[in-house]
Amino acid sequence: MKEFIQSKDVAKYVKSGMSIMVGGFLSNGSPENLITAVLDTNVTDLTIICNDGGYEDKGVGRLISAGRVSKLIASHIGTNPAVGRLMQDNKLTVKLVPQGTLAEQIRSSGAGLGGILTPTGMNTVVAEGKQVITVQGKEYLLEEPLKADLALLGGAIADEYGNLRYRGTMRNFNPLMAMACDIVIAEVSEVVKMIDPEMVVTAHPFVDYILVGGQ
């Protein structure tokens, strides 16, 4: 039930105040055209979930620099100075999460699990206010599942059925986010007739809309 859309159609699926997961690692595998399409709307007050803050002029960082984001959940924000500036001005709230925890929080929500039990972050500020559960004699932090209204995926190649595979390291968070959001829009560099069933990474039932174009 995939629908191939144009940039201008993206406006139908975004609105102010919504939560959006954006694929990519330091903008590698981020959907630049979808991000531009969101910037072309007037939505604001977004909660963004992404591995990092991107760069000031690249990746998800462009939404942050443009002041469209009120909350960012990420593992790293050091590459985008706009994040620090907006935090100091109290215009942006940032929740820093260990990268592996972030990946599993997203996966667990897509997998219908109640979050994860991880040793990561024990005895650090990350553990503050969280449940500690002992399993087989070892202590783990309970980190809750993370979902969002919309996923914007990048780094992909689609087939005519709407299946996706990813190119190189552009895979990163994209397949996890595809399963953890109500609406999933993928930006793809090309559309092939059919992806080998062994090579499909995100199966077509998880993709709602496809924008062709971009890297």
Next chain:
Amino acid sequence: MKEFIQSKDVAKYVKSGMSIMVGGFLSNGSPENLITAVLDTNVTDLTIICNDGGYEDKGVGRLISAGRVSKLIASHIGTNPAVGRLMQDNKLTVKLVPQGTLAEQIRSSGAGLGGILTPTGMNTVVAEGKQVITVQGKEYLLEEPLKADLALLGGAIADEYGNLRYRGTMRNFNPLMAMACDIVIAEVSEVVKMIDPEMVVTAHPFVDYILVGGQ
């Protein structure tokens, strides 16, 4: 650091009383030659973790029928009458686990997580004696991580580096088990020069020994 081995070498890695994960779903993707190699040794008192009990004369069921198994952890045992017989004679203990829970228990151990929080089995006998954890207002069962001494994988094609990909539905539990055991032996139907990096499912650091032969 992969080593290509012969059937007779398998004896070096198995011993009585050990726990073994065996890939396959109703024997599809089970390593028949590795199972034969284990039968050719005199090991006994094995704990087997497998999706199911296989068939009396096929898959992991052959180890059970031969009386080599003292404990079976599986989601389904209806296709192998030997399982029921041995249970009645108190020669075999069976722990039945929902299939999705079993998959995630194995994955969580390989991923260094403290088990999973699942809604599956709540308010059933599966929940007896287990912790119930409330997350975001919903109750989940805590199911502990599952690991083993040895993994016997099937359904795979290897490359010269020791990477694996799987054929069709033979993938099932194999890649999960590859990450949850101390020693991993894979039976492969063929060895190709190099698997496309996008198609590798089990990367070579997780494979210790490879037996060529079989389907």
Next chain:
Amino acid sequence: MDEKVIIAKRIALEFKKGYLVNLGIGIPTMVADYIDHDQEVVLQCENGIIGIGPLSECTTELVNAGGLCATILPGGSFFDSATSFSIIRGGHVDVTVLGALEVDFDGSIASWIIPGKKVPGMGGAMDLVVGAKRVIIAMTHTNKGIPKILKKCTLPLTAFKQANLIVTEMAVIEVLEDGLHLLEVNPEYTIDQVIQATEANLIIDNVIPMKGIEQ
């Protein structure tokens, strides 16, 4: 018409265009034969496939959830068991159709064990009934005259309060908060006959003839 065919044909009408559907073993598997091609329903099997097609000559590479050799349709894909149950548990399957030994007033289901008699195991059923958006029970209305739709299940549960619709050769019954609503009755039976064959109370508002079994 064979009672299993009646059940299968009626259930096929429940699918909407593009639905991702998981069919259990037995009567549920037969539903596939009656799905209208225009519905573009996609079948998932828990052993790791989206887009499973008809049975085939045995290839060893590809089996369905019953272990029978099958095919993959264009646009299909393969994945491991953890991914498969992420799809199932994560609410991505629109409908699952499963057999049952008993269903009760609450929509609780018993399907995996008759203690002391038959212990096949739960396989993927516990995950499917908890995870799928809609759970349809496909079963004969009685076991040789003994009601299977009960006030309270007597056998160990597969899941508590998860059935949404019960389809038998006699009737279609919806499970709602206030109880079991008799929606449709096979014209070969009277409403009274259905009531007689059902232990649980049936709420009877507006009963129509059972759909999909005309010819």
Next chain:
Amino acid sequence: MDEKVIIAKRIALEFKKGYLVNLGIGIPTMVADYIDHDQEVVLQCENGIIGIGPLSECTTELVNAGGLCATILPGGSFFDSATSFSIIRGGHVDVTVLGALEVDFDGSIASWIIPGKKVPGMGGAMDLVVGAKRVIIAMTHTNKGIPKILKKCTLPLTAFKQANLIVTEMAVIEVLEDGLHLLEVNPEYTIDQVIQATEANLIIDNVIPMKGIEQ
């Protein structure tokens, strides 16, 4: 010799044949330049690659964990972020090399935040130090004369008691249960100079000249 080169060269000696290694950003990345080809060390990056090779002209498809365009070596593979951190958290990485702001007597590490000054985020560091079999800290011995090897970390922790080895331009220090053991000293410094530059107590049994920095 540049102090960073000294550290990188010395750490390269710590790898054994076939090791799976994750190198952090900064000095750790430089270690790659000094790994003996015969060691067959395989480098993993947390953004989803095993077998990363040298930097390259930008391709957009493949970046390292620092976001720089890189290459993949024969036998390498790509995967998503959840799989990547399963590898990391699951204990499958033999060694991780990371920079740090502070390390203490216990082997606790502070590396991700200077409150009020610099908040880059933890990225994948918290998972790496908890999950890798061996954690090597690569850092200059002091921050312009101010010791970084402390009795107790003053900055927020990345992890509690996880460092195994500390390599600086002055010395190699092993972290054991009973404290910090001074193993090797760069011949350009005296043991006393190392002690002066270290706030934590050093246990001094049998110090040898720092290896790997001869030429």
